[in-house]
Amino acid sequence: MRKSDDNPLPAEGKTPLGRRAVMGGLLALASGIAYARQPKPSMPVLKKDTFESLVPGPFGNWQVISDGGVVLPPPDALRDRLYDNLVTRAFQTQGSPLVMMLLAYNNEQDGVLQVHRPEVCYPVGGFQLSDTQKVDIPLERGSVPANIFTAEAPGRIEQVMYFTRLGKAFPRSWAEQRIAVVNANLAGDIPDGIMMRVSVIGISQQRAQPILARFTREFISASPVRLQRLLVG
Template sequence: MSDGREPHASPSLSLDRRRFLVGGLLAAGAATAYARKPSEVVSYLGDRKLEDLIPKQIGAWDYLTSSGLVVPTEDALSAALYSQLVTRVYTNGKDAPMMLLVAQGAGQSGVLQIHRPEFCYPAGGFELSPIVPVPLPVGGGAIDVNKLSATIPGRAEQIVYWTRVGNHMPLSWAQQRMAVAMDNLKGIIPDAVLTRISTIDTDRDAAFSRLADFAEQLLSKMGANRNVLIA
């Protein structure tokens, strides 16, 4: 005889319902993640070659050689990080040579990041000074770049460098990762370019003045192609 109350669902039936609900939520989450997976590759370089775009004469500086720079260890990771890599040494016949490195990594999906000097120089035994953001004059305006010193016994290298990730100019490793993440959320896989200019000199201020002048002349000489290096 019934007492008028609704029968309780069996424990196994309740468990099946919970499993069905959780499974549905996981499936919906997976579908959303797949829909947001970045798919549009944006490259300012396109199918052009850095070797062709970087001028061999920059103001009073002429191309001398492609060797003598501090570069990442040639292993599977560094090979994956770089799609194109240009290394140049320039001389003006009187000052210490200028060393230029331009590295491009296509398809920065967030898994791989371009190699920054604060990682490759210590790997070569250098001690680094604190990294200081400074403005660099560019065609009537300025961009923010990083300045630092790298030293080993018998060598003091003064360095300026910057990175472009898509249309962002991140200064730090954290900002670089954030720039990639922001573009990925928009469905964009950005390319990334690191530009590093250095010279051997114990006088930091004098060296930075020459580095800044060289950088400004480099960007000026590249004309419209400078958007490969700066946003």
């Protein structure tokens, strides 16, 4: 009489317990790796009051004139989602036209909602825009890539200079913004984003550019270290 096998094969359609345990472990490991690699916000949430407290009032020879007169992004639900923090101020110093400033900061730039570029909000306000020119704003250390354009509406000609930072990048266009977000996501980060926009009214772009560059440099130098890091990394 033939003896039965000491280690019989499993019935058809069934998986040994050990193999199922290994497969389950591999799936759990894959899930854990995917979760660990999921992009996470690169900066802690900054409350509105805290952000506003970082923005200088008078500094150097510049005095605060008002917080009005600045062209804003369209007042809709999208703007509320784009910006955790939005600060506007107008500054003036002797011998210089009024400089209007807007700072817009968002803790998370996820690739869908990104910094709202001025080339979008000015036409909504009825302005015709010139071509955008690339410029570099010299700082105490290095420089920051920026854009400048002329916005014209009945009774108002405004020279606008701005720069944006998304994570470690300073994109000058929508395409560069998307690339910056993708690169940050691949590195495991959801980048924060900030825009600094400055402008003057009633003078030529040639005259405005050095004034706006000087203001930007002096404003950043006079800002607390925390705001400096938000602006230029």
